[in-house]
Amino acid sequence: MTSPDPALPESSFPSSSRPFGLARLRHALSRALVSAFSLFAFTLPFTSLMAFTYEVTRDRIRAAVEQQQMLLIGEVLPNLHYDNALLADMIEAEINNEGRVGKVWRARNGGVPVALVFETFAPDGYGGRIDLIVSLDNEGRVGGARVASHRETPGLGDYIDPTKDRKKEKPWISQFVGVDATMSAAHWEVKKDGGNFDYPAGATVSARAVTRAVGRAATWVNANRGALFNATMGSRFDAEKRNNP
Amino acid sequence: MSESRHLRESVRNGLWRQNPGLAQILGLCPILAVSTNMVNAVSLGLATVMAMALSNLVISRLRHRIAYEIRIPVFILIIAALVTVLDLAFNAYFHSLYLLLGIFIPLITTNCIVLARAEAYAAKNGVLESTVDGIAMGMGLVWVLALLGAIRELIANGTVLSGIEMVFPGLKSINVLGDAYPGFLLACLPPGAFFVLACLIAGFNAINARRAAHASQKPQPSVQVSVSAPPAA
Numbered sequence: 001m002t003s004p005d006p007a008l009p010e011s012s013f014p015s016s017s018r019p020f021g022l023a024r025l026r027h028a029l030s031r032a033l034v035s036a037f038s039l040f041a042f043t044l045p046f047t048s049l050m051a052f053t054y055e056v057t058r059d060r061i062r063a064a065v066e067q068q069q070m071l072l073i074g075e076v077l078p079n080l081h082y083d084n085a086l087l088a089d090m091i092e093a094e095i096n097n098e099g100r101v102g103k104v105w106r107a108r109n110g111g112v113p114v115a116l117v118f119e120t121f122a123p124d125g126y127g128g129r130i131d132l133i134v135s136l137d138n139e140g141r142v143g144g145a146r147v148a149s150h151r152e153t154p155g156l157g158d159y160i161d162p163t164k165d166r167k168k169e170k171p172w173i174s175q176f177v178g179v180d181a182t183m184s185a186a187h188w189e190v191k192k193d194g195g196n197f198d199y200p201a202g203a204t205v206s207a208r209a210v211t212r213a214v215g216r217a218a219t220w221v222n223a224n225r226g227a228l229f230n231a232t233m234g235s236r237f238d239a240e241k242r243n244n245p
Numbered sequence: 246m247s248e249s250r251h252l253r254e255s256v257r258n259g260l261w262r263q264n265p266g267l268a269q270i271l272g273l274c275p276i277l278a279v280s281t282n283m284v285n286a287v288s289l290g291l292a293t294v295m296a297m298a299l300s301n302l303v304i305s306r307l308r309h310r311i312a313y314e315i316r317i318p319v320f321i322l323i324i325a326a327l328v329t330v331l332d333l334a335f336n337a338y339f340h341s342l343y344l345l346l347g348i349f350i351p352l353i354t355t356n357c358i359v360l361a362r363a364e365a366y367a368a369k370n371g372v373l374e375s376t377v378d379g380i381a382m383g384m385g386l387v388w389v390l391a392l393l394g395a396i397r398e399l400i401a402n403g404t405v406l407s408g409i410e411m412v413f414p415g416l417k418s419i420n421v422l423g424d425a426y427p428g429f430l431l432a433c434l435p436p437g438a439f440f441v442l443a444c445l446i447a448g449f450n451a452i453n454a455r456r457a458a459h460a461s462q463k464p465q466p467s468v469q470v471s472v473s474a475p476p477a478a
Contacts, residue, residue, distance in 0.1 A: 038311075
């Protein structure tokens with residue numbers, strides 16, 4: 001390996017003065033090879049460093065992700081007691097039939113169904129997709145809804161996330177708690193569109209998107225509730241097969 | 246120049262004279278994106294300090310082994326590896342902060358101030374000087390980011406330190422302007438970052454110009470390097 005030398009006599013090819021020849025080609029090739037091997041030599045220790053860190057942090061990261069997930073699930077499952085390992089009692093389902101598979105976690109108490117917690121999304125937020133987590137108790141009422149991720153405008157549309165909502169006492173998203181999932185689609189709208197739900201003036205798009213998405217998902221999950229609870233743990237739920245046996 | 250004077254010079258350069266945010270105007274990507282509030286801004290700033298200190302340390306240690314022609318790819322390789330390590334460490338040990346900063350931790354790799362200090366300083370100086378330079382330059386970025394974040398947050402929402410509970414559970418943000426403050430959205434949108442940064446740079450230049458004028462009025466006891474060019478005689 002060479003030391004840094006600003007003059008670099010070999011590499012400053014005086015190309016016009018020297019004729020093109022085999023010697024020059026060989027020289028250029030050998031220099032390129034030295035550079036390539038030098039770069040390769042650097043990749044080995046630094047890739048090992050990354051792999052080592054990955055190994056060391058893997059378990060902690062998995063635990064942190066699970067803890068974060070439980071925190072979000074806990075927020076949509078207030079006052080409901082369950083005794084099973086919720087994160088393990090999971091199936092996958094294509095809620096809304098919009099091509100995206102979400103997870104459904106099933107809370108049970110002594111084997112008796114208590115509630116379903118499921119991932120869904122609103123495709124039509126102001127800043128694109130809004131990922132949601134919603135729960136539905138075994139009487140068909142929404143237990144709560146939370147935004148898992150979104151790109152709504154900060155300070156304008158981000159009130160859908162209760163940590164950003166200026167109304168700390170009664171954040172906007174809390175109005176889904178206790179809503180009956182059997183009500184018709186016309187009610188799952190903001191009041192401006194003739195529905196049941198409040199919205200902040202000037203930022204209707206985010207409220208409309210979340211309200212419709214929660215409504216669609218809750219209605220679908222409620223209609224398939226029994227089958228979702230009975231599906232094999234870890235399996236992919238197929239609604240059509242079950243609705244038309 | 247003695248060792249300690251050299252180091253003090255590095256600190257002064259990073260914090261003020263060659264401040265990455267105000268004088269070099271390098272690393273605008275995080276400045277624009279993350280300075281919507283003070284907590285985000287300072288968190289990402291401190292992550293950048295760590296990345297710069299580590300990358301300057303490693304690069305200055307290895308500087309005689311890095312061939313001149315391929316130094317840039319090697320620097321990027323080293324910086325990317327160290328930032329990946331930081332990213333994993335944040336994910337594992339400061340998970341809520343990690344969720345807050347998201348994509349911007351890995352993006353430190355592409356922050357040009359990190360590569361700029363590797364190329365301009367760490368490739369030519371010793372391990373101690375380079376590490377101090379990395380920390381000083383990083384801290385220069387941190388205080389600018391903190392000020393920018395605080396001003397934008399205050400104008401946009403009337404609060405300071407919102408989101409502090411994600412870093413220090415139990416602490417609460419301060420509502421400076423009260424609940425009646427209607428908010429001024431523009432400040433926390435990307436154009437707001439440009440406006441506030443422009444005001445900060447203007448203030449920085451005004452202070453420097455006043456200092457230079459002040460210094461030129463007094464008789465000079467020793468040779469002093471002035472920021473602005475001397476007037477033509």
